[in-house]
Amino acid sequence: METPYNDILSTNGLNTLIFTNPYAKLCFTTMLTSQYRKIIYIDLDTTFTAYFKAGLLRENTKNAHKVIKIYLATEGRFESVLRDTIESMSDSSIVIFDSVNSFYNMYYKKIDIESGRGISNLNHLLSIFLMMLLKNGKPLNVPILVTSMIRYKKDNEWIQSPASKRLLQKKSIVKLNVAMMNEDLSVEILTHPVLASKTITFRNQGVKL
Numbered sequence: 001m002e003t004p005y006n007d008i009l010s011t012n013g014l015n016t017l018i019f020t021n022p023y024a025k026l027c028f029t030t031m032l033t034s035q036y037r038k039i040i041y042i043d044l045d046t047t048f049t050a051y052f053k054a055g056l057l058r059e060n061t062k063n064a065h066k067v068i069k070i071y072l073a074t075e076g077r078f079e080s081v082l083r084d085t086i087e088s089m090s091d092s093s094i095v096i097f098d099s100v101n102s103f104y105n106m107y108y109k110k111i112d113i114e115s116g117r118g119i120s121n122l123n124h125l126l127s128i129f130l131m132m133l134l135k136n137g138k139p140l141n142v143p144i145l146v147t148s149m150i151r152y153k154k155d156n157e158w159i160q161s162p163a164s165k166r167l168l169q170k171k172s173i174v175k176l177n178v179a180m181m182n183e184d185l186s187v188e189i190l191t192h193p194v195l196a197s198k199t200i201t202f203r204n205q206g207v208k209l
Contacts, residue, residue, distance in 0.1 A: 008195075009094075010143065010192075012138065013171070013172065013173025013174070015172065015174040016146050016147075016171075016172040016174065017146070021180060022149070023207075024178045025047075025098075025178060027178075027185050028178045029041075029096055029145075033057075033066075037066055038093045039092065040088060040096070041069065042071045043070055044098060044103055044106070045098060045102040049070055052070070056207060057207060073106060078129075094144075094145065095143070095144050097145065097146045099146075099149060100148040101149050107122050107125075146172075148168060173191070174191060175190040176189060176190060177190055183203075186201055
């Protein structure tokens with residue numbers, strides 16, 4: 001079963017993709033980049049960039065008119081990446097923020113690992129960054145996709161750590177869960193303003209190694 005890619009994402013709010021398998025996430029974002037012409041990819045966990053630079057995604061993303069602008073944000077540089085992203089958004093088709101979990105790694109000096117002190121401040125900072133992207137993307141009809149890895153399960157509930165579950169639930173108008181079934185990509189729609197909750201299978205979306 002397939003559905004148009006542009007029906008999955010919304011331009012009216014935040015789109016969040018949660019995943020347990022990084023390869024499934026890579027296949028999903030690669031699928032998206034194959035469908036959009038001008039992509040801004042903020043690659044905080046560097047997986048997409050590694051595959052792309054190695055030439056492993058070229059078959060999926062090649063197009064004579066395609067532009068993929070990749071940012072590798074590091075400690076102390078995220079603010080400049082955000083500024084460049086916003087300035088480039090008017091000439092872009094989609095912004096992919098991959099991944100929220102790695103955002104906290106850039107500010108590890110501000111977190112007390114034992115007590116967790118400082119995480120609430122980073123959640124607030126992350127919220128500001130995401131809202132700035134949404135504020136600029138919405139009038140331009142540019143969808144904003146954020147990815148977040150699910151870390152573990154507790155009391156029958158998946159926990160996102162250290163990324164704020166409450167933040168993403170509150171801000172996300174679309175929430176998706178992705179998994180791989182052999183070479184088929186399974187996308188579960190958890191929350192959507194138009195589509196009912198269901199699972200969509202995209203055939204043969206594995207990255208060709």
